Amino acid sequence: RLRKWQRRIRVSNATERNLAFALSELDRMASALGLPRNVRETAAVVYRDAVDKNLIRGRSIEGVAAAALYAACRQCSVPRTLDEIAEVSRVSRKEIGRTYRFISRELGLKLLPTSPIDYVPRFCSGLNLKGEVQSRAVEILRQAGERELTSGRGPTGVAAAAIYISSILGGERRTQREVAEVAGVTEVTIRNRYKELAEKLDIEIIL
Amino acid sequence: MNEHRPEESLKIENIVASAKVTDSLDLPSLASRLKDAEYNKKRFPGVVLRMQDPKIAALVFGSGKVVLTGAKSIDSLSRGLQILADQLRALGIDIPENPEYKIQNIVTSADLGTPINLNKIAVGFNLDKIEYEPEQFPGLVYRLDDPKVVVLLFGSGKLIITGGKVPEDAQRAVQRILSELSSLGLI
DNA sequence: GCTTTAAAAAGTAAGCT
DNA sequence: AGCTTACTTTTGAAAGC
Numbered sequence: 001r002l003r004k005w006q007r008r009i010r011v012s013n014a015t016e017r018n019l020a021f022a023l024s025e026l027d028r029m030a031s032a033l034g035l036p037r038n039v040r041e042t043a044a045v046v047y048r049d050a051v052d053k054n055l056i057r058g059r060s061i062e063g064v065a066a067a068a069l070y071a072a073c074r075q076c077s078v079p080r081t082l083d084e085i086a087e088v089s090r091v092s093r094k095e096i097g098r099t100y101r102f103i104s105r106e107l108g109l110k111l112l113p114t115s116p117i118d119y120v121p122r123f124c125s126g127l128n129l130k131g132e133v134q135s136r137a138v139e140i141l142r143q144a145g146e147r148e149l150t151s152g153r154g155p156t157g158v159a160a161a162a163i164y165i166s167s168i169l170g171g172e173r174r175t176q177r178e179v180a181e182v183a184g185v186t187e188v189t190i191r192n193r194y195k196e197l198a199e200k201l202d203i204e205i206i207l
Numbered sequence: 208m209n210e211h212r213p214e215e216s217l218k219i220e221n222i223v224a225s226a227k228v229t230d231s232l233d234l235p236s237l238a239s240r241l242k243d244a245e246y247n248k249k250r251f252p253g254v255v256l257r258m259q260d261p262k263i264a265a266l267v268f269g270s271g272k273v274v275l276t277g278a279k280s281i282d283s284l285s286r287g288l289q290i291l292a293d294q295l296r297a298l299g300i301d302i303p304e305n306p307e308y309k310i311q312n313i314v315t316s317a318d319l320g321t322p323i324n325l326n327k328i329a330v331g332f333n334l335d336k337i338e339y340e341p342e343q344f345p346g347l348v349y350r351l352d353d354p355k356v357v358v359l360l361f362g363s364g365k366l367i368i369t370g371g372k373v374p375e376d377a378q379r380a381v382q383r384i385l386s387e388l389s390s391l392g393l394i
Numbered sequence: 395g396c397t398t399t400a401a402a403a404a405g406t407a408a409g410c411t
Numbered sequence: 412a413g414c415t416t417a418c419t420t421t422t423g424a425a426a427g428c
Contacts, residue, residue: 081342097343110334113326113341151325151362152345152404186407191412221401225424251398252426264399266425274424277400312423316402344420345404357421359403367402369422 018061022047025065032088033080035073043072050103059099063091067099071109078122079114081156081184116150116159117141119183123163126182127174136166143201153193157185161193168205213385216318217377220367222278226288226308229271229300237267240298256291263287281310281374312370315377319364319385321394328360331391354379 023044030040046068050056056064066089073080082100086093104111117138124134140162144150150158160183167174176187183190198205238246238254245255253266253274261283266274273291278284285308292302325347329339332349339347346359346367354376359367366384368377388394 097340101338112329112334113339145326148322148324148362150341151323152341154342154405156342157406188408188412189406192405218402220403221422223400223423252428253398255398257399262400266399268425270426272425274399276398276423279401309424314401314422338420340420341405345406346420348421350421359421361403363404365403367421369402371422 018056019048019051022051022061022065025062026069029066029069029085029088033084035069035078035080036076039069039072039076039078042075043069046071046075046103046107046109049107053106055103055106059102060091060095062089063095063099064103065089066091066096067103070096070100071104071111074111074114075109077118079118079155083184114155115141115145116155116162119156119159120163123159123179123182127163127167127178129163129167129170129172129174133163133166133170133172136169137162140165140197140201140203144197147200149196149200154185154189156183157189157193158197159183160185160190161197164190164194165197165203165205168207169203213317213319213381214378216316216320217374217381218316219279219313219374219377220316221276221312221314222281222284222310223274223276223312224278224284224288224308224310225272225274226306227270227272228292228295228302228306231271232267232269232295232300234267234269237295237298241294256294258287258290260290261287265291267291275308284308284310310372313372313374313377314367314369315371315374317366317368317377317381319366319381319388319394321364322362323360323364323388323394325360325362327393328388328391331393349384351380351383354383356380358384360384 026040026043026047047065050064050068066085070082070085082093082097085096089096120134120137144158160179164176164179176190180187180190234246234254238244241256243257253268256265256267261278263275263277275284275287278287288306288308292306295302325339328347329337336350337347346361349358349360351358354371356368356370356376358380368380371377
């Protein structure tokens with residue numbers, strides 16, 4: 001019986017040690033990305049749920065932690081791309097992506113794809129654009145969604161294009177290069193998306 | 208030019224099949240005696256053979272098993288296997304008259320003829336059997352249980368059906384998707 | 395899980411002129 | 412800006428790490 005006790009204590013220690021490591025990893029990554037406390041707490045809940053359902057088997061703690069953080073950002077409407085999560089993790093984007101799909105399915109997270117609108121506040125503040133420009137970008141994206149101009153397109157690219165357009169309409173022009181930089185897409189993508197949005201939403205852009 | 212009949216737009220794009228043509232093969236000598244052979248044991252355990260007539264690529268293993276990929280019809284697949292068998296016979300290897308083969312996967316393309324809203328489809332299915340991550344890939348992934356295939360749906364209304372064993376699997380998948388989308392009022 | 399083959403879909407990316 | 416090449420996703424078998 002003493003053996004059994006010791007074993008339980010050993011397992012318990014390992015479990016606690018792993019959980020502590022996971023939580024410190026979540027905190028480290030969240031800090032590096034400047035994420036608010038509610039996102040860290042949400043990520044911790046997702047991670048604990050994954051542990052309770054034995055979803056860590058065969059997966060690295062760091063991989064599950066990164067996937068949990070990615071999911072938490074989306075749940076809290078402050079999305080980070082897989083590339084951004086991967087930058088502060090030692091796990092590859094590919095591994096985080098597959099782990100995310102796995103825990104998302106197993107925990108029944110049912111997350112709809114990220115809306116381009118959720119990227120607007122972060123990208124606009126990164127470009128020092130005022131609320132008015134931000135609101136106009138959101139309105140453009142709302143219309144774009146209804147007109148099926150977002151199906152299959154990357155959310156960050158569409159958001160970047162809408163911000164590029166609204167910055168011009170609002171008289172606070174940002175270059176494609178500047179917008180591309182904060183959005184993490186190429187200028188070519190912004191060009192393709194903004195031309196499509198301007199044409200189909202009948203927005204006149206005078207440079 | 209465009210018939211716009213979804214069920215008439217089906218086109219087989221690729222067929223993967225496996226077969227056992229003999230009990231064992233000496234890959235090093237086989238690779239050196241066949242002109243279009245490629246063999247790097249360090250890189251991959253099989254010999255890669257490329258045919259031009261039916262444009263097919265064959266992977267030949269030391270066990271005598273073979274994998275054929277690239278065929279766009281069951282007929283060209285059979286011809287490809289015959290050509291491979293003849294090439295091996297020319298090397299003095301005994302190969303059965305009509306080697307048995309099994310189709311492992313058929314990739315088919317199709318067109319619903321109308322653009323579709325992937326976001327609404329994802330919501331309509333309540334994300335059941337569906338994966339849609341436009342940040343990563345523009346297509347919506349839909350896994351069907353019957354027929355057991357995976358369908359990639361695009362905003363243009365075009366789609367890819369893969370994982371089927373017989374041509375009819377793709378046909379049934381398209382019919383099922385058409386009825387599900389229409390009953391959900393998404394097409 | 396990876397390696398290799400082929401193929402389509404549509405978006406994004408990178409290199410070169 | 413535009414063209415080319417290439418990578419993302421899915422599927423399946425083969426032998427071996």
